[in-house]
Amino acid sequence: xxxxxxxxxxLTDRAxxxxxxxxxxxxxxxxxxxxxxxxxYRIESHAPVRIALPAADEAISxxxxxxxxxxxxxRTSAERLTEDGYGTIGDLLSHPRxxxxxxxxxxxxxxxxxxxRVYTTMSYWLPASHPLFLTLxxxxxxxRICFFDLExxxxxxxxxxxxxxxxxxSAGEIAITQYFARGMEEELGxxxxxxxxLSDCLFLITYNGKAFDWTTTRARLAFYSLPSPPDxxxxxxxxxxxxxxxxxxxxxxxxxx
Numbered sequence: 088x089x090x091x092x093x094x095x096x097x098l099t100d101r102a103x104x105x106x107x108x109x110x111x112x113x114x115x116x117x118x119x120x121x122x123x124x125x126x127x128y129r130i131e132s133h134a135p136v137r138i139a140l141p142a143a144d145e146a147i148s149x150x151x152x153x154x155x156x157x158x159x160x161x162r163t164s165a166e167r168l169t170e171d172g173y174g175t176i177g178d179l180l181s182h183p184r185x186x187x188x189x190x191x192x193x194x195x196x197x198x199x200x201x202x203x204r205v206y207t208t209m210s211y212w213l214p215a216s217h218p219l220f221l222t223l224x225x226x227x228x229x230x231r232i233c234f235f236d237l238e239x240x241x242x243x244x245x246x247x248x249x250x251x252x253x254x255x256x257s258a259g260e261i262a263i264t265q266y267f268a269r270g271m272e273e274e275l276g277x278x279x280x281x282x283x284x285l286s287d288c289l290f291l292i293t294y295n296g297k298a299f300d301w302t303t304t305r306a307r308l309a310f311y312s313l314p315s316p317p318d319x320x321x322x323x324x325x326x327x328x329x330x331x332x333x334x335x336x337x338x339x340x341x342x343x344x
Contacts, residue, residue, distance in 0.1 A: 115128075115130055115267075116130070117129050117130040117131065117267075120266060120276065120280055121276070122276050122279035122280055122283070123279060124275050124276060124279055124311075125272070125273060125275045125276030125279070126273060126276045127266045127267060127268050127269070127273045127274075127276040127277040127280060128266070128267040128268075128269050128273075129264065129265070129266055129267075129280070130263075130264070130265040130266075130267065131262070131263065131264050131265075132263045133256075133260045133261070133262055133263065134253075134260060134261045134263060135259060135260050136255075136259070136260060136261045137259060138255045138259075138261070140224045140225055140229075140232075140255075141221075141222045141224065141225035142225055143199070143225050143226055145222065145225060146222040146223060146224075146225030146226050147199070147200060147226070148175075149219060149222045150200070150205055150209070150219065150222070150223075151175040151176045151177055152174060152175050152176075153165075153176075153209075153213070153219055154168055154169070154173070154175075154176060154179070155212055155213070156176065156192065156208050156209065156212050156213075157176065157179070157185060157188050157189060157192060158188060159185075159188070160185070168182075168185075173185075176189050176192060176193065177189070177193070180193075192208070195208075196208070199226075200226065202223065202226040202227055202289065202290075202320070203289075203320065205223065205226065206223060206320050209223075223290075223320075224290055224292075227289050227290040228289070229255050229256075229257065230254065230255075230287075231287060231288060231289035231290060232254065232255055232288075232289070232290045232292065233252055233253065233254055233284070233285065233288040233290070233291055233292070233319075234251075234252065234253035234254075234261070234292045234293070235250075235251070235252055235253075235285070235288075235291050235292065235293050235296060235300055235301075236250070236251045236293065236294065236296075236300060237249065237250050237251075237299070237300045237303060237304065238250075239303060243299060243302065243303055243306065244303065244306050244307075245303075246268075246271055246274050246307065247268070247274060247277060247278065247303065247304070247307055248267065248268045248271075248274070248277075249265060249266070249267050249268070250265065250266045250277060250280075250281045250304075251263065251264075251265045252264050252265070252281065252284050252285075264284065266280045266281060274307070275311050278304070278307055278308055278311060278313060279313065281304065282304075282308060282313065282314075282315070282316050285304075285316045285319065286316040286317070288316070288319045289319055289320060290319060290320050291319040291320065301318075301319075
């Protein structure tokens with residue numbers, strides 16, 4: 088942790104005072120990324136990591152087993168229905184009282200279930216800390232899951248000087264891309280780079296991202312009158328431990344069974 092903090096402190100200091108490109112490139116190999124409105128420094132790497140996400144069928148089974156996702160069914164009712172042999176929402180299709188509600192919900196979700204619709208239902212009836220949310224990455228394509236972290240020059244709304252993104256690959260790795268503003272004039276190029284990266288992201292995994300990283304990204308894009316990418320489902324995993332995610336090269340947080 089101390090080594091990470093020292094490197095982040097070095098990067099912060101260089102961002103405030105601007106960095107000579109040759110000095111940075113000698114310490115951290117990378118290249119210059121060019122976007123429509125500017126440039127920033129890009130650092131790419133791969134880390135061999137075993138990402139043990141739930142399988143799609145496991146995720147669907149877990150969701151269907153939560154009877155409280157139907158309007159009118161609380162904890163006591165769910166326990167009673169389970170005791171009577173109605174273990175899933177699908178089982179309720181034959182129930183004299185709940186069949187219509189179960190049919191309506193399953194049609195709304197679709198077949199296979201649409202992740203955003205399932206998430207909307209779960210968010211309405213379950214607390215954000217419910218462990219069922221941890222199964223939902225299994226419903227997202229691997230390429231549309233993204234780990235995300237920012238380093239800024241202050242609290243909410245402050246300029247961003249470093250953004251780290253990590254994507255699982257089918258080869259059992261995480262592809263890490265970091266965008267670094269060598270001076271404040273490069274923040275615009277950095278923002279465009281991460282906006283493009285997040286445009287196809289469906290499932291965003293962060294530490295404190297709902298309260299800070301995502302809202303800060305949107306605020307800084309608005310500062311430059313740039314549109315934000317579509318909202319990902321970043322509240323699905325809101326890591327509560329003080330884990331630093333992708334704040335420097337080769338620093339990776341991963342899910343493990």
